[in-house]
Amino acid sequence: MGAIEWGRRIKAYRKLKGYTQVSFAGKLGISVSVMGEIERGNRMPTSTQIDQITEILTITKEELTPKEDKGN
8 A cells, every 4th residue: 555655645746746747757767657657556666766756846755755654
């Protein structure tokens, strides 16, 4: 369940900040297919990717982290 929720949150914040999947994948330096796998929950983002994502979207890691992963 963790990867699915991470993907949903990344997708929601990406759209909120006005990035297309193509432009966002380019900023992260990954392929669009990998970006799609992350957003669909088929692939867990690496800690480095999470750091890049929060930096690009100008949000904190706390904002991006799903509730289940925060230990609540």
